[in-house]
Amino acid sequence: MxxxxxxxxxxxxxxxxxxxxxxxxxxxxxxxxxxxxxxxxxxxxxxxxxxxxxxxxxxxxxxxxxxxLRFLEAAGTVRQRCEATQHLREHVIELASETGEIAGAATEERGQRVILYRSAGEMAAGDKLPIGAHSNLHWTSLGKALLAHLPPERRSEIVAQHGLPRGTGNTFTERDALGEELERIRQQGYAVDDEEHLSGVRGIAVPIFDSQENVIASLGLTGPRSRFDPSHLTSLLRHLERAKNESEVRIQYYA
The missing domain is CATH 1.10.10.10 (Winged helix-like DNA-binding domain superfamily/Winged helix DNA-binding domain)
Structure with a gap:
């Protein structure tokens, strides 16, 4: 409208x-x-x-x-246009296979998180999110990994445009609290979704940067709260960091 x-x-x-x-x-x-x-x-x-x-x-x-299904065709050609992130599909499939969880890659468009690729491992449990699904950036690990590394003025524009709607009781709905969370993400190098979008679901994600240190995507893993405890998150982070390093080397090589 x-x-x-x-x-x-x-x-x-x-x-x-x-x-x-x-x-x-x-x-x-x-x-x-x-x-x-x-x-x-x-x-x-x-x-x-x-x-x-x-x-x-x-x-x-x-x-x-x-x-x-013409929308599937259109979406496929749009995704192919994103040359820098095409190879993330391989990492998503590998991550799902290695960890048994739901793996995904996302990017930011018009102030929202957009799912580029998604794959479910043998232990996968969670929402059945379609490729291309849009969502607020502030309430998922994939989204927060992106939001934390966007320029400050862009972050302000996104919050002004979309607000900070609540998904669950754990969602960051205040600007100051979200700002502290994003600073923590920048310092530690990864983002965690502690049931901030859906009750019972946790996630962890890392940002992917291009050769100019611009965030262009995020890679993450999602699963049930019962399994995603601190020790499991630490193990998953090792898989994500390996995929992140390989991905960024490849991006820089082909840049």
Whole structure:
């Protein structure tokens, strides 16, 4: 939708994207269900959905609509464009295999954490997060590893834009407390999510830097609180630091 920073937009395009966002949450959904969410006339919603079907971005199954696999194709080409982080897929797969946990790589876009790669090991337990999932930076280890190493002015912009919403009782929702946490992350070189996004789930992540010392991604491991105790986190950190070192050497070599 439009805001104070938008100079000129096309409302019809905004509506189509809003419908796609609604489908992402409630698909499969019929026109009436979408209409209830978007609060527009049934005829308007039907016209937009029919156009999305015609263009191949939505599929109709009986009277229900779902997004098509064209989004998978689009996401794949976007991810391939990120040359500096393509090799992280190998490390994510290795980390999941070595540790048995859920491994992931993420980057920052528009002030949010975006999952680039994800792989589940044999002991994996946790949320089933899709590739490309966006989330606030301040409440996961992958996100905090990124946020801690962004320029101060960029961090301020992100907090001003997205705020510090609460995920659980452990989420950092005050700027000063978050600032202390990010300083601690910079000093120790890794970030920990202590049930700050989801109750019962912990994570640990390290930042990945390019040859100019800009943070471009993060690598992390996620699992249940019962298993992610201090000794296990120490063991996982060794795996992450090895992957981080190999990754940064490769980035510098190909830069």
């Amino acid at each position: 439009t805001n104070a920073h938008t100079q000129k937009t096309v409302s019809a395009v905004e509506t189509s994207f809003e419908i796609l966002d609604i489908l992402a949450k409630i698909e499969p959904a019929g026109v009436s269900e979408i209409t209830e969410e978007i609060q527009m006339s049934t005829s308007t919603v039907f016209s937009h959905v029919s156009t999305l079907v015609q263009e191949g971005y939505v599929i109709k199954n009986d009277t229900k609509y779902v997004r098509s």
